[in-house]
Amino acid sequence: MPDCDVLILADYFCDIVITGLPEPPRLGADLFGEDMDIVPGGAYILATAMHRLGVRARWMARLGNDLFSRFIHEEAQREGLDTSLFQFYNRPLRSVSIAFSFVHDRGFISYMDPFPESFAEGVIAAQKPRWVVNAPFDGSPEAQHFVDFVHLHGGKVYTDCQYTTATLAEPGLSDLLRKVDIFAPNQSEACQLTGEADPASAAARLAEFCPLVIVKAGKDGAFAQAGRQTWHSPALDVQVVDTTGAGDSFNAGFLAAHLRGEPIETCLRYGNICGGLSTTQRGGTAAAPTLAELEKYLR
Secondary structure (H helix, E strand, O other): OOOOEEEEEEEEEEEEEEOOOOOOOOOOOOOOOOOEEEEEEEEEEEHHHHHHHHOOOOEEEEOOOOOOHHHHHHHHHHHHHOOOOOOOOOOOOOOOEEEEOOOOOOOEEEEEEOOHHHHHHHHHHHHHHEEEEEOOOOHHHHHHHHHHHHHHHHOOOEOOOOOOOOOEEEEEEEHHHOOOEEOOEHHHHHHHHHOOOHHHHHHHOOOOOOOOOEEEOHHOOOEEEOOOOEEOOOOOOOOOOOOOHHHHHHHHHHHHHOHHHHHHOOOOOHHHHHHHOOOOOOOOOOOOOHHHHHHHOOO
16 A cells, blocks of 8 residues: 555745735835735645644655745645655745735735756655645646556645636647546636536536546635536634635545545535635634644534
8 A cells, every 4th residue: 555645736826914904005005914924825834734634644745945945845844744755956946926815806916946857756656655746737638648557556636726818719628637536726717617606616617527526715605516416515613814825725625525535515514624624814824723623613
C-alpha cells in the first residue's frame, strides 16, 4: 500500500493579506486597510489543512534562496509538514500575492519569478499516491497524458482550475475533463467555463464530461453532481474575516473524508466546515481545523 495518500502539485505564495478596506483598489485612490498579515499561501494552505486532518500528504514544492522561500520553508517545518519532496534552487524564486479581502470575495495582485520546469512523473512513479491534486488544467495533449500517467500508476486526479478565462469550447478541455476523477472549481470558474448563470446549472453542464463535479459557492455552500445524481450542502454559518484559501481548505476537507470512504454528502460537509472555519481568521491556515475539531462540528 502507498504511504502517500495525496501528492500536491502547486507552488507556494507568500500572501500579504489586507482586510478592512473601504472599497476595492482602483487607480488614483490611496486606500488603507484596518488589518494586515503576512502568511504562507498557495499550495501551503492545502498541505497544512490536510496535515492537520491526518492525511498523509506530500507537497512537491520549489523554493529559492530569497526571503519569501525561506519564510515558507521555516513555516512548513514549524507546522510539521512532510518536506521530503521540497526542491531547492540557488536563486530567487519569489512568489508573492497581495490579497485585498472582503466578506464574500477577495482579489489578488500577484508576482512570480520564472520557475524551473517541474517533472512530476518520476515522483508519481516512485510515490504511487492515491490522489494527485492540482494537475495541469488545460486542453493540451501534455495535460491529458499527465492524467493518464497518474491513472497508470494507480492514482486518481482531483483538480480545480484556479482563475481561468477559458471555456469548454477550448480545444481538448472537455477531453481532459473526461479523464479527471474529481473536478472542483468555484462558482465563478464553473460559470466562466460553462456560460451558466448559477452553480447547480454549471455543475450539471460539467457533469456531462467529468465523473464527479463539485462547485464551491461560498455562502451558498457546495453543489456536487455525478451523472444525474445531485447533492447540495449548506455553508457553515460563521463570521467571515478573510476568504483567502477557503477553496483549498474545502478541498482538504472533502478529500480527507473521501479517503475515509465517507459518502458524498459527508465529504461536502467536511469541505464546508474546513472552508468555512478558514474564513474566520486572516490567512488560509490560521483557523484550519484538526480532525478532532472538525468532528465536533459534525456532531
